[in-house]
Amino acid sequence: MTAPLPLTLPESFALTFRGYDREQVDERIDELLAEIRLLTTDRDAAVAEAEHLARQLEHARAENAELTARADRLCRAPADPAAVGDRVRHLLELAHAEADGVVTAARERAAAIVGEAEESASRRTADARAQAGRIVEDARRRAERLAAVERRTADRLRRIDAFLADAEALLDERTPLRAVA
Incomplete structure (x- = not known):
């Protein structure tokens, strides 16, 4: 994601005859x-990535459940050692012991993968939410600053208009000078 661009408001906009330069303010x-x-857009991308990771986590969980069920089915129906000779029985016992070790290791690895995926998804979701909160808060502050600039500009324009009206009246010598706020 791209980092937010720094926002710098000018100290003031250039003054023209009747207030600020509209083109400069509009730009x-x-x-x-x-x-x-x-x-x-950055916030939306972060949220989409968090959702994608959540889907991957659910897929990993489903795959883990399927593999666990398959391993359980294979372990439930072993060959009967009593029906075979001593040597084969010994080989089957060794194979069962090794299979139990492989199943245990696979379950531990699957649990570790699921744990890592959950942690990663949780972390990325939290990061995305925090970044989205920062983006929204930054935009809110910027909007408040723009509103304050707009209020100051409107106030200055009213004072300038009053001053110009007084100047015109003074030039016309029709009405006495009003006090400028």
Whole structure:
């Protein structure tokens, strides 16, 4: 996944005759929206990978259950040592002992693989959720900063408009000067 791009807001936008340069403000908002889309895509990819790992874990569990059942079936129907000679009986006993060891080792290995897969899936899911939370929180903070900039800009524009109205009135000498807030 790509790392989130650093977001830096300018100290202020360039002032024009009637306020901030609209093109500059629009460009900055477009940049921020593109960054939010990128962060959302990253979050969605992390969630998709976590879901993929969960499916792999379920597949591994099903395969483990199938192999366990197969090993149990094979172990339940061994050859009867009483029906064969001493030498063959001894070989069968050795084979059964070895088979029991192989089955035990396979079960232990399967349990270890399932444990590792569960741990990996859990870790990746937690990482994906944490990253998604960070992305959402970062986007929320950025949106709040943009809203604050917008409020300050609107307030400045109202003051500039009032100032210009007072200046025009003063030039026209029609009305007395109003106080600028």
